[in-house]
Amino acid sequence: MFVLVNLKAYPCDPVAVATAADDVATETGVRIAVAPQAAHLDRVAEIGVETWAQHVSPVEHGSHTGSTLAEAAADAGATGTLLNHSENRLRLADIDASLRAAERAGLETVVCANNPRQVGAATALEPDAVAVEPPELIGTGTPVSTADPGIVEGAVEAAAAVAPDVPVLCGAGISTGDDLLAARELGSEGVLLASGVAKADDPRAALADLVAGL
Numbered sequence: 001m002f003v004l005v006n007l008k009a010y011p012c013d014p015v016a017v018a019t020a021a022d023d024v025a026t027e028t029g030v031r032i033a034v035a036p037q038a039a040h041l042d043r044v045a046e047i048g049v050e051t052w053a054q055h056v057s058p059v060e061h062g063s064h065t066g067s068t069l070a071e072a073a074a075d076a077g078a079t080g081t082l083l084n085h086s087e088n089r090l091r092l093a094d095i096d097a098s099l100r101a102a103e104r105a106g107l108e109t110v111v112c113a114n115n116p117r118q119v120g121a122a123t124a125l126e127p128d129a130v131a132v133e134p135p136e137l138i139g140t141g142t143p144v145s146t147a148d149p150g151i152v153e154g155a156v157e158a159a160a161a162v163a164p165d166v167p168v169l170c171g172a173g174i175s176t177g178d179d180l181l182a183a184r185e186l187g188s189e190g191v192l193l194a195s196g197v198a199k200a201d202d203p204r205a206a207l208a209d210l211v212a213g214l
């Protein structure tokens with residue numbers, strides 16, 4: 001299972017979370033990555049933890065003020081990027097262009113989607129993986145893997161119908177080891193989570209609990 005921890009714009013210490021994630025990944029052998037704010041990519045990458053951008057813009061080098069250039073994210077130490085997160089939706093053409101920008105920069109990609117139909121469409125754009133997240137469960141602490149198992153199973157089927165080799169992650173409300181195991185049972189190959197770690201009093205304990213059953 002791949003555990004991708006999105007720090008969003010939460011007021012956590014990105015270096016402390018990254019250090020905890022790196023420690024737990026090393027101790028358990030579970031693949032854990034951290035996606036901080038773009039301005040914190042280099043500080044997080046210096047820890048040695050797998051570091052992802054939260055987004056890259058659908059642009060190349062040029063006159064694009066305010067953009068997050070894929071090459072700049074890679075230069076800062078990112079090795080992957082989320083795209084089309086529910087809190088940063090893109091138009092179809094921009095998802096495609098951001099995917100190509102990420103490929104150009106050598107970044108692994110996960111495209112987020114709300115539901116199985118969107119998962120199918122996202123899979124057709126040839127990302128490395130897709131992630132299904134029902135927006136109404138994001139940040140609630142109610143895990144998608146038990147609150148809406150059908151959406152995870154539907155996403156796995158929708159992706160497989162387009163490209164059987166594209167893994168599906170799921171996210172929204174995931175915070176415990178039981179949530180993670182339930183996601184795996186449904187065919188998910190990883191989880192995307194945020195508040196369960198970024199808002200935890202003890203991120204290291206939260207991560208250790210998350211992966212303990214794997």
Ligand SMILES: O=C[C@H](O)COP(=O)(O)O
Binds near residue numbers: 133192
């Ligand atoms: O990127 C992470 C997802 O939006 C899930 O967020 P959450 O774990 O706070 O529900």
